Amino acid sequence: MANDRIHLKTGEEIGGRAGATIALTPSTDKRRVSLPVPPDWVIPIIFIPGVMGSHLRMSRKRQAELERNDNRAWRPDEKIDSLSRRGDSPKRRQLNFDPDETEVDRYEITEDAGRFDLMGEATANSDKRHRNVPDGLPDIGLLMSAPLPAAAEQWKAKRGRHEATAAQKARWRGWSEVMFESYGTAIKLMEARMNDLLAPTGEVSLAWKMPQSIPVLDVDPGEWGGAGKPLTEDEIRRVGNCWYPVYAMGYNWLQSNGVSAGKLARRVDEVIAMYQSNGRRCEKVIIVTHSMGGLVARAMLNPKYGNGIDKKILGIYHNVQPPVGAAAAYKRVRAGFEDAKGNLVAAIERAVIGKTGREVTAVFANAPGPLELLPSASYPRGWLRVQTSEYRQVMALPVASDEPLKTYVSELQLHKKLGTANPIAPVVMGDPLYDIYTRNSQSWWRLLNPDWVNPAEKKYNKSDPYAKAKQRIADAQDFHKDINDLYHPITYASYGADPSQRCFGAITYRVNATELSRFGDPLSWELVSEDGEGRIVVRAENNHTLQLRLEPPNDAGDQTVPSDASASRVRGTMVFRQTGYEHQNSYNDDKVLASLLYSIVKIANTAPWWVP
Template sequence: MATAEHPLPARQNPRGAGKAEGFATPKQDTRPQCARILPKRVLPIIFLPGIMGSNLRMSAQRQEELRLKDNIAWRPDILGTRNIRKHSQLSPGERQLRLDPLQTTVDIYDPAGAPDVSGDERHENVELDDSFNSPLLMDDPPTAKNRRTAVQKARERGWGEVFFKSYGELLQHLESRLNNTFSEGKVRQEWRDVVGVDPRAWNPDPKLPQQVLTEDELKKVATGCWFAVYAFGYNWLQSNGDSAKIIAQRINKVIDDLNGSGYQCKQVIVVTHSMGGLVGRALVHPAYGNLQDKVLGIVHGVMPAIGAPAAYKRMRAGFEDPGMLSGPQESLAAKVAGNYGDEVTAVLANAPGALQLLPTESYGNGWLRVRHKGRDLETWPKQGDPYREIYKLRGKWYSLFREDWINPSGYTPKQGGGTFERTCGYLDKVQQFHRTIASTYHHSSYAHYGADRARHSFGEVVWDIRNCTDPGGWQNWPVVRDSRQGKLEFAARDANGVNNIGSLPYNDSAPEPMHATILPPSAPGDQTVPVRSADHQLHSGTFKGVFRQAGYEHQSSYKDPRAIASTLYSIVRIAQNASWTC
């Protein structure tokens, strides 16, 4: 194939037939056409994105209610100067209704569908690099019947279902490199960042030392096998347990279709990002996906294994901008997701999947703090139950939920509107989900994540009380002003220490009133997931390899060369355990 002037796409044929389709050329064109015949063995790679990484569309009913021209609920790839202002200015009520788990589904590609709904026009976010080279994803010959382009084939694999500007680089790396390993008997140059490299270059934890991957090992894995890379979006608003059930059905269909076509496909390898790791763990649990025998192994990237306090912070103070170093698209996505607490609460308080990112019982005690002059006045949880001690706490200024932020749409419960009681019902199910998968990791798991001291994350959330001599009675102080970005101002108190809301003057030149502010993050991590959560994978005793890395921000982790190299390495190590009958 390396010497072919006209490479032909490798085809998946009925009954696994070894055939190819060429095309006529002018007489003067004497260049050979070279076909690559797919072997019988196939080991699909299934990628699961993180929260807000799957494109969602809303129901026709909700679209009509909102009088919208299209049914796009969430699609970060279309953000830019043209759309950012419109989306960032959505009211909390509009956000709640657009991102309703009961009125949204994954926007799956359907080449036969209406172009503005699920066809090529909607999935134009998939753009392949000029350097991309996969024998499986090539344009069909110009004379082929029902001709498909490489981009259309990628869309059929689900690549358009996900945040492509964030994940497209990874998908192309996996597809092109796993299906182009050797040329003329020698390992291709692209693999030189993995093959023969000391894995210490990617920072494996010393307790799980990794061996150098040799050319012979790669050759044994790649010879006689092909690796189709899929991206499966999921509704990140609904429970990750429900998403796991749907993903399991899709994986079963991939396996059944390949076997029905005459190929041998027994298992898949799953690669995850962030929240996708929770879906992946549920995927192999009998209570949810029940796919433990059909998943050969899982590679987890930047997973909040036991939750992240950032979920609390965001519902009180909005999303953090990860900064331009992570890429402008990630920054825009954070802005559109909600710069203010009321914008975020309107969505996340009504979304079981998002609530599952809160710290679990396994996270431990004392991660929520109220502090005055460097001294803790109180910390929670105390008894290992954040659901009761923090999440369902009512009427306190440090509660997770401001109840007036939960249902800004004004919809009644019968119409699908949120209530504090409904959110508490979701939290009961969140707790059950957390407990069910608490110790669930695939027996052949690998992980990489940020353990970067320069990428501060919320390992704890600290409310710091300022401009106050005596904090007596702080638990019941009434709030007179909420910045919605982590600063609360309290009522002034008279000489007897009595709150006096009516006497609170406010002007720019007045002394700053008594207030509490959420302190900046200080824990090592990746700016979102603290190492305290990610390290649960290392301490589980289940993983075959754990790479504790530095240098990248959470959402853009799969753009980092070390994250990609350790992922490829992990995939090959998992694939070594595959067994075949032919």
């Protein structure tokens, strides 16, 4: 009879082992309990957040210097703490966001519940810290709290034994080390839907046939901005006998994305090895990224950073990645973060990182990761512009022509051959590093104000802080060369191309003059002052003083990454061009979520081990 059997689910425990909790019943209860045998195959899904999307903690040394009661460096999910820092000085911001004195704020819990107390002091403190994943997190996918009756809970408590909750298991998987307010919807959706592909009968589950939200099965991907065939039941059945545990892996976004790629590659290796040691078949992972996390994932494909982990990646889904950088990074260093416009997450970023160029420079100039968001040499040239008061363009950098560089290189070779003095370098060459980022301090369009670079007066061995910062920019441009056009062969991607979500595809300064011929070439103007909010005063020819003001953003995108200049340059099997969302909150948009689920199933179908 149907009532003679109780069907329970098998879930995943901390440490990656399959498990289930069954409560003993009175001898009069004759019902049998059945548990499904876990599938052999496991394909972990690894979520990599964007810049500022990972929580950071500071060293004991830095905590003491800043006289903080705790070691929080960056936890945007904790809004009160974050907004309380909006009055921090540039010096304090530099010390708080020091890549050498920070690390990812990871959850701490034992993986051996048989030997160690799951509710010990370290775990209790960590649980309190990581409540951005709430204690009451309901059962999701493979993450289940033990369904014990009250008597059984009391019996275990007397013996100092506790079962891990769904929230603790999620935190152990890294969910709480990332900005859960922005990413929680997508992380929970992947865990729920990818671990409910098939019903016990082997048919496609109702979660896919009749979903309460985010329908994907048999839906034309054109509805989400893509172009291809709908997902079929056969494709779901093919990959259904497998577990897809979802992990979130934060990284220290202040450090170079190349460094982060190496660290995450090791963590991915550890996850695969863990499942293999548990007797499961686990060979590859699927990676899902947001924004700058896409640069980290692409760096993992380069053996220089990933150390061969590319062979263990089945495929990648990118969302709102800036493949060749974003002009907003330049704007923020010169004039601070944009107004939040009612967006709380953006308000926190602006309050903590900086609303002025002086505040942002104190952080970004000393942090390789954010500098890797600057437009690379592959970004469309001419993105830094000057217009007259009548909107006539009179300057655009980097210059479009390669001739100055070619001529200079040719002359260098000739002078070297003849043994004569080197020729004078041209004013501009067509490369952003030379044309813009590392100009001398009096070039009004240069990136860094030397007076803003090191307010904490941090000491560097035999190196000037300003020179050190310019070297970081050069290294950032080299990083982009290492990942230029480097994509996984199975890549899916989505990005925003919304005219109403305007962003800086180009940076335009408008000068308070209509006719500039009597003021000379803008490249000859010398900097007099800048206010860090978009206003620059220069001295032009004949000692005339001019004022330049930053123009508002004017390009389609997602308020951060311009679609035409950067986002659309992603390469993939299928790319979804979308509208209707802002950059940081993209994973709360239904079109993004649908394209995400579609892409993961498509990627899973490419695994070579499935039975045809």
